[in-house]
Amino acid sequence: MKSIRFLIYFLVFLLSSSFIYTNLIFAESCDNCHRSITPGLVKDWESSKHSQKDVKCSTCHGDKHNGKHNVDLVILPDETICAGCHKKQFDQFAKGKHNFGWTSMNALPITHVEPDELMEGGKGCGGCHNMGIKTEAQKKEQKEKGYRYQNNSCDECHTRHSFSKKEALDPKACQQCHMGYDHPQWEMWESSKHGTRWFTKNSGNLLEGANAPSCQNCHLPDGTHENRTAWGFLGVRLPLPDDPQWKADRITILKALGVLNPETGQPTSRIEAVKAVDMVRLTEEAWKDEREKMLRRCNNCHSPNYARKQLEMADSIMQKSDRLLAEAIQIVADLYKDGIIKKPENYSFAYPDFLYFMQTGGGDLNKLSYIDQVLFQMYMKHRMRTYQGLFHMNPDYAYWYGWAMMVKDLGNIKELAETLRATHKK
Numbered sequence: 001m002k003s004i005r006f007l008i009y010f011l012v013f014l015l016s017s018s019f020i021y022t023n024l025i026f027a028e029s030c031d032n033c034h035r036s037i038t039p040g041l042v043k044d045w046e047s048s049k050h051s052q053k054d055v056k057c058s059t060c061h062g063d064k065h066n067g068k069h070n071v072d073l074v075i076l077p078d079e080t081i082c083a084g085c086h087k088k089q090f091d092q093f094a095k096g097k098h099n100f101g102w103t104s105m106n107a108l109p110i111t112h113v114e115p116d117e118l119m120e121g122g123k124g125c126g127g128c129h130n131m132g133i134k135t136e137a138q139k140k141e142q143k144e145k146g147y148r149y150q151n152n153s154c155d156e157c158h159t160r161h162s163f164s165k166k167e168a169l170d171p172k173a174c175q176q177c178h179m180g181y182d183h184p185q186w187e188m189w190e191s192s193k194h195g196t197r198w199f200t201k202n203s204g205n206l207l208e209g210a211n212a213p214s215c216q217n218c219h220l221p222d223g224t225h226e227n228r229t230a231w232g233f234l235g236v237r238l239p240l241p242d243d244p245q246w247k248a249d250r251i252t253i254l255k256a257l258g259v260l261n262p263e264t265g266q267p268t269s270r271i272e273a274v275k276a277v278d279m280v281r282l283t284e285e286a287w288k289d290e291r292e293k294m295l296r297r298c299n300n301c302h303s304p305n306y307a308r309k310q311l312e313m314a315d316s317i318m319q320k321s322d323r324l325l326a327e328a329i330q331i332v333a334d335l336y337k338d339g340i341i342k343k344p345e346n347y348s349f350a351y352p353d354f355l356y357f358m359q360t361g362g363g364d365l366n367k368l369s370y371i372d373q374v375l376f377q378m379y380m381k382h383r384m385r386t387y388q389g390l391f392h393m394n395p396d397y398a399y400w401y402g403w404a405m406m407v408k409d410l411g412n413i414k415e416l417a418e419t420l421r422a423t424h425k426k
């Protein structure tokens with residue numbers, strides 16, 4: 001009996017000392033082990049201000065995980081970890097437009113029929129819309145679908161694990177997201193006089209004191225993390241304009257955005273979602289406030305008169321391109337009304353619905369009529385280029401990729417509509 005008890009004591013002793021041995025006394029530090037697991041990452045961290053200031057791996061990731069066997073115990077930190085030490089930047093970010101990236105993406109009807117890889121997995125829409133603090137419900141949904149990463153927005157401009165301010169001040173920090181199909185601000189700025197001057201300066205071919213504005217100078221000035229523009233992405237706002245034709249055109253566009261009921265003209269429930277993510281400026285004051293802030297940026301280099309005139313021309317091209325778009329919407333809407341093209345299953349109304357992004361969901365994923373696809377492209381690609389090109393001082397985008405393409409789209413739509421009507425079997 002005695003010897004058995006002794007043996008048990010001895011075994012317990014052995015087990016606990018080996019526990020102490022491996023886990024407390026000689027436990028390998030995070031950065032030491034990760035120096036062989038993820039060497040590049042540790043180098044990045046070593047180059048950062050964080051490593052100098054004792055902000056360690058475990059400060060952000062917790063200390064529960066210590067090897068391959070318990071990787072699931074590691075914390076993949078969201079923005080609140082950064083807020084603990086950088087409250088000012090966090091609070092500004094939380095008030096800005098970037099904070100609505102995830103929620104606005106999820107507010108679209110189309111999002112819920114797209115593949116999860118592109119959303120929660122971050123390989124499509126979710127790769128750029130991973131901007132914004134997620135709600136508990138959104139985090140839960142992501143976990144349940146099996147996606148573990150993409151918890152942090154603060155590493156989008158000063159990327160992990162160097163977390164460098166210098167990197168975030170370089171306009172390239174914005175490039176991955178502000179490019180492409182519907183918001184090519186990168187391409188526009190890069191090839192405008194502003195951008196080319198910035199690059200020329202960067203390569204040492206401009207005089208020392210000479211200047212050129214970067215994205216950050218105009219949109220995140222003086223270190224602020226709160227961003228917003230007067231017109232926003234959709235290029236619509238309230239109140240409606242005084243000019244009767246522009247007012248009618250804007251109403252037609254708001255119907256195609258599904259925020260006004262096409263039959264009654266009354267607001268739909270979608271308007272609440274638009275308000276919730278700060279998608280449009282709802283008052284004249286809110287719009288003017290952003291506009292004046294922007295003009296103060298221009299006035300660093302240009303005369304107030306010069307700058308104001310430039311932005312007014314952009315507003316007025318918005319009016320003219322709305323005329324083209326509204327005419328095209330009306331043609332397609334009439335085809336729906338006359339039963340020439342069929343209402344996609346998921347649409348609320350027999351009317352174009354831009355927020356379905358060309359796919360209509362449900363069983364008829366690709367059943368959007370071709371003419372409605374041309375209309376969508378006219379809105380999402382070409383109208384965007386027309387006014388974004390003017391706002392970013394890029395003549396080629398404003399004209400050839402924008403305005404000229406809208407004119408072409410309208411021509412196509414007219415001809416397609418005629419053919420559809422002529423060949424329609426009653």
Ligand code: HEC
Nearest residue numbers: 028029030033037057058061062063065066067068071074
């Ligand atoms: C003895 C080696 C070792 C130690 C010590 C260690 N890790 Fe790891 N860690 C790993 C391995 C192995 C992986 C898994 C790599 C893989 O297969 O993706 C990992 C993965 C991770 C991940 C990524 C998790 C994921 O889902 O991709 C993080 C974050 C991490 N470790 C942080 C830490 C932190 C913080 C510490 C210290 C508290 C630490 N590690 C200590 C070996 C170690």
Ligand code: HEC
Nearest residue numbers: 031034042045055056057060076077149150151152155160
């Ligand atoms: C200032 C906070 C911070 C510090 C310090 C930090 N990390 Fe991270 N780490 C993050 C964030 C944020 C993510 C991304 C989380 C996400 O996207 O869900 C991340 C992701 C990771 C990942 C998984 C993603 C990848 O790219 O492989 C690993 C592994 C990792 N960290 C290891 C480490 C190690 C090792 C250290 C120390 C040398 C460290 N981290 C220090 C904030 C930090």
Ligand code: HEC
Nearest residue numbers: 049050053055059081082084085154155158163164165166
């Ligand atoms: C425990 C406190 C702490 C946490 C948590 C923390 N930081 Fe820091 N961070 C610091 C300190 C300290 C500095 C250095 C400040 C200085 O030198 O002025 C710093 C500096 C920075 C800088 C500026 C670096 C430069 O090049 O000047 C950035 C960007 C930054 N942190 C981002 C983040 C992000 C993003 C997170 C979350 C993923 C985070 N930090 C989490 C303490 C922290």
Ligand code: HEC
Nearest residue numbers: 104105108111124125128176177178183232233234278279
């Ligand atoms: C390349 C990165 C990228 C991809 C991919 C992307 N977006 Fe965006 N999205 C942006 C950017 C950047 C903006 C803001 C552009 C602007 O204001 O001009 C934006 C704007 C939006 C807006 C308007 C937000 C607002 O409040 O004004 C919605 C809604 C949206 N995207 C949904 C989606 C959906 C749904 C998908 C996938 C079908 C998608 N996006 C794919 C980067 C992206």
Ligand code: HEC
Nearest residue numbers: 097100101104128129156173174177215219228229232233
């Ligand atoms: C990871 C992707 C990503 C990066 C990087 C990024 N943005 Fe954005 N940005 C977005 C998305 C997504 C939106 C739309 C947010 C929403 O849906 O509410 C947006 C919105 C904006 C807006 C507001 C437009 C409006 O509606 O008024 C501005 C201005 C802006 N970004 C500027 C910048 C600048 C400048 C940088 C670089 C310093 C930058 N962004 C980096 C994704 C990004």
Ligand code: HEC
Nearest residue numbers: 174178185186189213214215218229230231232233388391
């Ligand atoms: C010289 C100043 C300036 C620079 C540089 C600049 N922008 Fe802009 N940006 C503007 C103005 C002006 C608007 C329109 C503001 C309004 O609605 O009144 C705008 C609008 C935007 C918008 C909202 C939608 C739109 O009209 O395009 C986004 C997003 C944006 N800019 C991102 C960027 C990014 C990213 C860069 C760098 C690649 C950049 N901007 C460079 C001045 C600038």
Ligand code: HEC
Nearest residue numbers: 079082086089090093153154156157165168169216222223
């Ligand atoms: C859209 C890009 C972008 C995002 C997203 C972003 N930052 Fe920044 N951050 C910047 C820029 C640009 C600077 C440099 C500001 C300056 O000095 O003018 C910066 C600087 C910083 C600094 C250094 C401040 C200083 O003066 O030393 C900290 C700290 C920081 N950011 C924290 C955060 C935190 C926390 C988040 C997330 C809540 C965040 N950032 C998200 C662009 C971004």
Ligand code: HEC
Nearest residue numbers: 193194197211212213294297298300301302307310311393
């Ligand atoms: C940091 C200084 C700076 C800021 C800020 C700035 N610009 Fe410029 N801008 C320049 C310089 C320099 C040029 C080149 C002048 C020339 O063509 O000789 C220029 C050129 C232009 C041009 C002419 C482009 C062409 O193709 O000839 C327009 C239009 C313009 N800026 C409008 C604006 C507007 C509007 C704003 C504010 C939204 C603004 N700029 C902000 C420095 C600036």
